[in-house]
Amino acid sequence: MPWIDIGLASDFPQGRGVAVVADGRRLAVFNADGQLYAVDDLCPHRRFPLNDGIVQGSTVRCRTHGSCFKVDTGELVRGPAGRGIGAYAVKLEETRVLVAMPD
Ligand code: FES
Numbered sequence: 001m002p003w004i005d006i007g008l009a010s011d012f013p014q015g016r017g018v019a020v021v022a023d024g025r026r027l028a029v030f031n032a033d034g035q036l037y038a039v040d041d042l043c044p045h046r047r048f049p050l051n052d053g054i055v056q057g058s059t060v061r062c063r064t065h066g067s068c069f070k071v072d073t074g075e076l077v078r079g080p081a082g083r084g085i086g087a088y089a090v091k092l093e094e095t096r097v098l099v100a101m102p103d
Contacts, residue, residue, distance in 0.1 A: 003091070003098040012036055012097065017051035017060065024100040025086065030055055030071050036092075037071035038099045040085040052087070 004022040008057040012018050012031045020027050026049035028041040039047050043062045049070070053060040057078055059070045065077025070080055074087035 001100050001103055004101050006097050008095050008098055009036075009092060010095070015055055015096050016057065017053060019051040020099075022088075022099050025101065027099065028053070028060070029090070029097070029099070030060060031059055032071055034067060036090045038088040038090050038095060039069065039074050040087075042085075043067055043081055044085060045079070045081040046085050066068075072098065 005042055006020045006022050012029055014031045017024035017028045017030045020029055026041040027038045030037045032055055035049055040049050043050050045067050048064040053062050058071055059068050060071050068077040074085040076084045091098050
């Protein structure tokens with residue numbers, strides 16, 4: 001499983017999401033209380049972006065129709081999406097942020 005460099009830790013401010021592309025896959029990266037999480041950026045309901053969703057604790061809520069996902073597992077908590085989203089391990093190496101992408 002390759003680790004992909006997605007930027008500096010300072011690129012991911014607390015309490016909001018940032019869209020990145022890692023290994024050709026569009027991700028939303030969230031800083032929730034200092035912990036970084038990476039999930040698929042497109043909501044499975046109508047494919048609106050999740051990176052501008054509302055972060056509440058360990059969840060992100062899609063602004064469009066309100067589907068809510070856990071940022072650590074991608075699990076759907078509630079809403080019309082019908083399924084969860086991919087979630088990817090994130091680690092820090094000094095000041096760099098790396099995300100694990102599937103082979
Ligand atoms: S597009 Fe996200 S809930 Fe509809």
